[in-house]
Amino acid sequence: MTQPYMKPLPQRLPENEPFWEGLERGEFLIPKCTSCGHWNWVPYPACRNCLSTDQEWAKTTGKGKIFSYTVVHRGPGAFREDVPYVLAMVEFPERPRTPIVLGTMVDVDPETVHTGMPVKVVCEEVPDEGVTIWHFAPDK
Numbered sequence: 001m002t003q004p005y006m007k008p009l010p011q012r013l014p015e016n017e018p019f020w021e022g023l024e025r026g027e028f029l030i031p032k033c034t035s036c037g038h039w040n041w042v043p044y045p046a047c048r049n050c051l052s053t054d055q056e057w058a059k060t061t062g063k064g065k066i067f068s069y070t071v072v073h074r075g076p077g078a079f080r081e082d083v084p085y086v087l088a089m090v091e092f093p094e095r096p097r098t099p100i101v102l103g104t105m106v107d108v109d110p111e112t113v114h115t116g117m118p119v120k121v122v123c124e125e126v127p128d129e130g131v132t133i134w135h136f137a138p139d140k
């Protein structure tokens with residue numbers, strides 16, 4: 001018998017549904033303004049550059065470099081069994097308006113993590129919860 005998933009899960013809503021469907025395909029989508037071309041992460045109803053509401057979910061490379069990170073030694077709740085783990089801010093290469101995406105690192109020794117480290121999005125389908133979430137892993 002599988003254990004219930006005890007970590008917080010995202011809320012699937014009509015306005016973010018394309019994002020979750022993208023993750024199910026292994027694609028990391030970010031709203032891109034169709035008026036000025038700026039990427040808008042975190043998603044917001046209007047472009048932060050020109051305030052246009054004309055945005056489309058556009059595919060990213062799913063790769064980036066660590067902008068900043070922290071090593072968590074006392075994780076809350078169900079994260080307690082994962083310590084030590086890395087929570088990273090990852091700078092994507094998409095321009096202009098650089099997306100910086102927060103995520104936990106997997107498949108890595110926290111001692112080896114450093115700023116500028118190349119990483120990629122990896123997807124995890126959460127059993128019995130109907131959602132796929134993302135993490136980051138070293139991009140070797």
Ligand SMILES: [Zn+2]
Nearest residue numbers: 033036047050
């Ligand atoms: Zn815009």
